[in-house]
Amino acid sequence: MSDIAERVKKIVVEHLGVEAAQVKDEAKFIDDLGADSLDTVELVMAFEEEFGIEIPDDAAEKIQTVGDAIGFIKSNAKS
Amino acid sequence: MFDLSGKAALVTGASGGIGGAIARGLHTQGAAVTLSGTRVEALDALKAALGERTHVVAARMDDAADIDRLAKEAEAAMGKLDILVNNAGITRDNISMRMKDEEWDKVLQVNLSGTFRLTRAAMRGMMRRRFGRVITITSIVGVTGNPGQANYAAAKAGLIGMSKSLAQELASRGITVNCVAPGFIATPMTDVLSEDQKKVILARVPADRLGMPEEIAAGVVYLASSEAAYVTGQTLHINGGMAMI
Numbered sequence: 001m002s003d004i005a006e007r008v009k010k011i012v013v014e015h016l017g018v019e020a021a022q023v024k025d026e027a028k029f030i031d032d033l034g035a036d037s038l039d040t041v042e043l044v045m046a047f048e049e050e051f052g053i054e055i056p057d058d059a060a061e062k063i064q065t066v067g068d069a070i071g072f073i074k075s076n077a078k079s
Numbered sequence: 080m081f082d083l084s085g086k087a088a089l090v091t092g093a094s095g096g097i098g099g100a101i102a103r104g105l106h107t108q109g110a111a112v113t114l115s116g117t118r119v120e121a122l123d124a125l126k127a128a129l130g131e132r133t134h135v136v137a138a139r140m141d142d143a144a145d146i147d148r149l150a151k152e153a154e155a156a157m158g159k160l161d162i163l164v165n166n167a168g169i170t171r172d173n174i175s176m177r178m179k180d181e182e183w184d185k186v187l188q189v190n191l192s193g194t195f196r197l198t199r200a201a202m203r204g205m206m207r208r209r210f211g212r213v214i215t216i217t218s219i220v221g222v223t224g225n226p227g228q229a230n231y232a233a234a235k236a237g238l239i240g241m242s243k244s245l246a247q248e249l250a251s252r253g254i255t256v257n258c259v260a261p262g263f264i265a266t267p268m269t270d271v272l273s274e275d276q277k278k279v280i281l282a283r284v285p286a287d288r289l290g291m292p293e294e295i296a297a298g299v300v301y302l303a304s305s306e307a308a309y310v311t312g313q314t315l316h317i318n319g320g321m322a323m324i
Contacts (some may be wrong), residue, residue, distance in 0.1 A: 038248065042206060 004051075004077060005070045011046050012066060015039065025067035033066075043069070051077045081304040084109030087157035088303065089149075091140065091197065092167035094121035096266025097216065097292045101164055104296030105303060106132065110162065113153040140167045140193030141185070150200035159208065162303045163201045165194045165215040165238070172227045183230045190234035195241060198256075202249065211254035212303045215242055216295070219262045219318050235260075239314055246312030255311035259298045262318025265289040286319030 009023045016033050029035040029043065044060045047053070047069060053076050055063070063069050088105045092098035093114035102125060106112045111132040114122045122135045134156040138149035154160045168190045171182035198213055205211025220228055221235025239258050246256040263269060263280050269289060272280070281287055298315045301307055316324060 038206075038252065045203065045207065 004073055007050060008047065008066065008070050008073060011050060012043065012069075015043055015046060023066055025065065025070065027066050028064055029066070030064070047073060053077055080306055081108055081300055083162070083300070083303060086110040086161045086303070087113075087153075087159050088162035088164060089113045089115060089153040089160055089201070090164040090166055091115045091138075091149075092216075093125060094118040095166070096268065097261065097264060097295050098164075098166040099125055100292030100296040101166060101216075101299045103129065104293065104300045105162065105164070108300055108304075110303075111157045113156055115149055115153070116167065140189045140197070143196055146193060146196045147200050150197060154204060160201050160204055161208075161210055162212040162214070163198060164299055164303075165197065165213070167193065168216070168231075168234075170228065170231050172231070174227050175229045178229060186230040187234050187237075190231070191237045191241070194238060198241075198245065202245075202254070205254050206249070206252050209253040211249070211252070212307075213242070213245065213254065213256040214299050214302045215256075215258045216299075217242075217258045217260045217314065219260050219316065219322055221260065222314070222316075222324055223322050242314075243312045250311055253308075255302070255308065257302045257307075257310060257312065258314040259295060259302065260314050260316045260318070261290060261295050262316070262321040263289050264292055264295060266292060284319045284321045286321075288319065290317060290319055 012023050013020050016035055016039060018033050022033060027033055029040050044055050048055055051073050059072060063072055083105060088110045090098055090102045090112060093102045094116035102112050102114055106129050113134040113136055114125055115136050115138050116122050117137060117139060119137045126133045126135050136149055136152045138145045169186060171186050173182055194215060215238050217238045218235040220232045221239055224232050242256045242258050249256060295317055298317050
């Protein structure tokens with residue numbers, strides 16, 4: 001399961017164009033990684049695609065940090 | 080210029096005069112086209128006339144589930160959706176003093192809410208592919224108003240405000256959002272007017288004739304093209320000079 005964290009971080013690095021070292025579990029997408037609100041929507045779409053899951057809007061709103069994303073995916077991912 | 084080869088378009092209200100011309104215009108420029116509407120026979124006839132690269136997905140714009148299904152099926156039929164033409168619309172004319180809640184609600188539901196829902200459903204794929212064209216057919220009366228059409232004018236004005244907001248949200252993703260606002264166009268809807276009624280209307284049109292559906296289609300083709308990538312949040316008025324805004 002640990003590779004889920006790696007895959008999430010890879011997507012964040014690619015999508016937001018940030019350094020891998022910045023993508024810590026506690027990093028907030030908007031405040032710390034420079035994402036805008038549309039970026040967060042696109043990240044959710046990318047996570048859905050990568051992990052074959054659906055992230056409902058109310059869950060997506062709660063995903064504010066890299067750790068939030070990893071946590072949600074770990075408890076919902078099939079692959 | 081204005082080559083749409085390899086692009087995939089969805090046109091709502093394609094069984095109508097303007098919608099049919101728009102579908103033809105996009106198809107002529109090389110796009111694959113999905114025709115939507117409620118009158119399946121008319122859609123099938125248009126599909127037969129256009130030939131290859133054409134699909135039909137009937138849907139009701141007052142039904143949220145149907146709208147989501149339309150977006151999905153159009154994308155599935157063409158493999159993607161690059162160009163969305165929101166053309167479907169209805170009228171329930173009445174002077175405001177006599178306008179029933181149902182007449183107001185129905186027009187807002189189909190023309191404004193339905194259009195928003197379909198556009199939202201289409202956005203996801205456009206964002207992912209970093210390309211999209213949303214072109215919404217509004218009306219001159221959305222800007223000038225028209226007695227007897229408070230509901231229709233409100234919905235059409237709403238579409239302009241909606242499009243300007245979406246244009247700002249989506250511009251950084253290569254998606255443009257624009258409106259085309261026809262004036263009086265020769266369609267089955269205007270064919271029923273008497274000669275006297277037409278005379279009164281034409282007195283307000285400097286070009287002194289009704290517009291042709293193909294003249295609306297030409298504006299849509301332009302806005303759909305890659306050449307129009309820098310045009311967003313705009314309303315293109317095609318009205319023979321009837322209103323200069």
